[in-house]
Amino acid sequence: MTRLAIVRQKYNPAGGAERFVSRALDALAREGSLEVSLIARHWEQITGVHALKADPWYLGSLWRDAGFARAARTLWQREGFELVQSHERIPGCQIFRAGDGVHARWLDLRRRTMGWAGRLRLAINPYHHYVRNAERRMFLDPALRLVICNSRMVMHEIQQDFGLSDDKVAVIYNGVDTEAFHPRLRVLHREPMRERWQVPADAPVLLYVGSGFERKGVERALRAVVGQERVHLVVVGGDKHLNRYQTLASRLGIEARVRFTGPQHDVKPFYGMADAFILPTLYDPFPNVCVEALACGLPLLTTRQCGAAEFVREGENGWVVDALDQPALQQAVSSWLALRGQWSALSAAAREAAEPLTLDAMAETLLACYRRLLAAA
Incomplete structure (x- = not known):
């Protein structure tokens, strides 16, 4: 042996x-x-x-x-x-x-x-x-x-x-557990979670999950929704500098459209309430949250410095930009919004990318x- x-x-x-x-x-x-x-x-x-x-x-x-x-x-x-x-x-x-x-x-x-x-x-x-x-x-x-x-x-x-x-x-x-992380979470959690977090039922919702806000790009995510008047951003996770990001959201004039939930024991309901997943990370070999999001049918907006970008087909199940190209990230959010009539197809393509994993x-x-x-x- x-x-x-x-x-x-x-x-x-x-x-x-x-x-x-x-x-x-x-x-x-x-x-x-x-x-x-x-x-x-x-x-x-x-x-x-x-x-x-x-x-x-x-x-x-x-x-x-x-x-x-x-x-x-x-x-x-x-x-x-x-x-x-x-x-x-x-x-x-x-x-x-x-x-x-x-x-x-x-x-x-x-x-x-x-x-x-x-x-x-x-x-x-x-x-x-x-x-x-x-x-x-x-x-x-x-x-x-x-x-x-x-x-x-x-x-x-x-x-x-x-x-x-x-x-x-x-x-x-x-x-990833493709049965636990599944598009059916949308049916179970979209309405009750939006009510709980006071997010309009028809608002486009971007979800971020993770700690280490500086490296994983919470500031870049906040700036990406400036000017996107109907987009809400839900930030799940903890950081010792949380107040800094809350202050930034206020300074950018988007505090009414941002929810900082803190760390959560079960993130699946948050995947269910969202329409897409954003992780503008500076460097991430392969974050599990990206695979979970894809498995839940969420298009992925991330960076070239993220290993999960290997599963993104541009404009089909997500968008990939350079980590420090803020205008490109904002354009990716705009492109996602412009395809709202095709979100069901984007969701199906996201799920398909995760199914082999x-x-x-x-x-x-x-x-x-x-x-x-x-x-x-």
Whole structure:
């Protein structure tokens, strides 16, 4: 039996990265070909998985990541695992899931939004130097056998920056529960949710879901509805600078058409109340919310720097613009409004794009990767 270690600082079975592997691991465990262990700092109980704790003391994000990396590597070397799949940037693992993309690419894009003082702080920040160095060492380590990318965008970035061959990379898109996230949510929730949030029944509604408002573009979403007199924007999620965005909405004169709901335990009713989904993110390898929105039949307005843009057919099920091209984003909203008579067709095309991205399909593709590595081992 082959022993596999999954490495993740904080393991939450409901998290996106964890859901990604859980089904394939269950299938392998049932086959009796794999014994799975978890190396983590904190975790929730996982049936059938043995957990090993790697929780050295730390002070600050750099020490936290570096200390965990050293402790995790020591554990997997001591235990003698045949396969180690890391979700953290740790040199020496055999499998790495690049769920956060390439750190250097994120930093390059972030610089575009900053003045000289911000760029200087970014340049001298030791944490970013640590992450970039760990990332490079990991991708160039001879132990690395496979990088799992959640979009072709991320795969191309890794190959361009680190020269990995085609046999060392695989694209496995995040799966979605296509039964739970379904256009029928519109029938169930459109009317009651609009009443609850005081949105007119016939108003065009754009939905945003996510935390990290700066990176994911809430300001750009707010500015995109200026001048679109009937469009309402619903922002689901939390941010420590929420007041700043509420003030901006007021300054732009759109506060009556914007709803900040805060974090929500269940976002499905919000998909049901909306007509389209907007995520003008600065950099996002493959956000689950985009796949959920498409599965619910919501056309997607996003950026070229978002991995989910690979599923958008311009003008058919969404629009894609550069992350910092504000006029283009406003034009995309206008184009969406101009096609109001064809929204049912846009909705059907959105749903069609998401239908292949089932959880079972994701698990089977991942399972095939594991089997290939196990056979080679």
